[in-house]
Amino acid sequence: MSHSIKNVGDYTKKILCDTFKPQDLFDSLTLIIQTLETIDKNQGSKLSLYVNISSFLTALRTKGLDHKADYIAAAAKAILQFSDVIKYPVDTTHDKNEQALVVADIVGTGGDGQNTFNVSTSSAIVVSGIKGIKIVKHGGKASTSNSGAGDLINVLGVDSTKVNAGSVEKLYASNDFMFLLASQFHKGMFHVAEIRKMMKIPTIFNVLGPLLHPMSIVNKRILGVYSKDLGLEYLKAARLVYPNNDIFVVWGHVGLDEISPIGKTTVWCSQANNDLNTEIKVLEISPLDFGLMEHPLADCQSLGPAKNADILANHILQGEYRRGENAIYDYILLNSAMLYCLCFNSKDYKKAVDIVEESIHNGSALKSLQKFVKDVEQL
Incomplete structure (x- = not known):
């Protein structure tokens, strides 16, 4: 994950400026889930984060990036990091x-x-x-x-x-x-x-x-x-x-x-x-x-x-x-x-x-x- 971006809102700006890449989606979803995990564990307030996440997801949808192959694949790979995946040898x-x-x-x-x-x-x-x-x-x-x-x-x-x-x-x-x-x-x-x-x-x-x-x-x-x-x-x-x-x-x-x-x-x-x-x-x-x-x-x-x-x-x-x-x-x-x-x-x-x-x-x-x-x- 990029060490220069630690806020979901910064990724939203990249979407709106047309500089948002598939790797950014992988990184941003990783950040979102890690942050939500921490808040869920500590029972913290989600309101401000939810505002940022909903704005991010809406921008992604508005730009149509959520229907582009590279972005869909990056998102799937990001989610699978947090999944129970059963890997089999060749x-x-x-x-x-x-x-x-x-x-x-x-x-x-x-x-x-x-x-x-x-x-x-x-x-x-x-x-x-x-x-x-x-x-x-x-x-x-x-x-x-x-x-x-x-x-x-x-x-x-x-x-x-x-x-x-x-x-x-x-x-x-x-x-x-x-x-x-x-x-x-x-x-x-x-x-x-x-x-x-x-x-x-x-x-x-x-x-x-x-x-x-x-x-x-x-x-x-x-x-x-x-x-x-x-x-x-x-x-x-x-x-x-x-x-x-x-x-x-x-x-x-x-x-x-x-x-x-x-x-x-x-x-x-x-x-x-x-x-x-x-x-x-x-x-x-x-x-x-x-x-x-x-x-x-x-x-x-x-x-x-x-x-x-x-x-x-x-x-x-x-x-x-x-x-x-x-x-x-x-x-x-x-x-x-x-x-x-x-x-x-x-x-x-x-x-x-x-x-x-x-x-x-x-x-x-x-x-x-x-x-x-x-x-x-x-x-």
């Missing part, structure tokens, strides 16, 4: 037969305002039932919708507070599906939660979640964004934070941070170890490319954690439906198939649907969820 990237391990996550920024079914979490469970794939889903509780990933998982029977830095390695060794609740790992985000709530406007923290995964072993990621304008920059940021990953960033044209059940979805693609100057491949896909029907968002709405959990565990994962019979089921197949394609570098979308649907109907997906629930209970 030799854990292959199994005992020297086959490359596929460890994936699928998560969106949220903030799209569409309040759709928990499709990322559902797809994570479905794909975890496929041989050769581990899913370590990272997410939070509801902020702008009525059911966040953490809310759904809790109703499904997982006490997510028991999944923490002390237990994840044991759980990872014996499970193909895991869920990590963000608040259990990210102390830095805890310290800024109050001011974010008070400000009532989106800040750079709103886009950081998918880039803050606590486990270094993840190597495949689908990251959803709520805005087309954010898509390309977000992929560039993700490459800076996770250069050894294969990454899809997705945006549904109806305004969705998922692969949309109706109309087109844009997919920005990056392969592991791509040179940062490598041209980014951009795809446009629709349910029709997967051999699936389109469904309006109104038929894919979230009905709250309890009802969503019932639909998923007692109907979808029980093999009650086939493609074309239920909108939410097809929505899950679509996102699951794209995650499968990322995991195995496949472009055969229709075959991917066959494979993920088999994971449901042979019971593998449900068994994967049930094992995680049981193992967490036994902690």
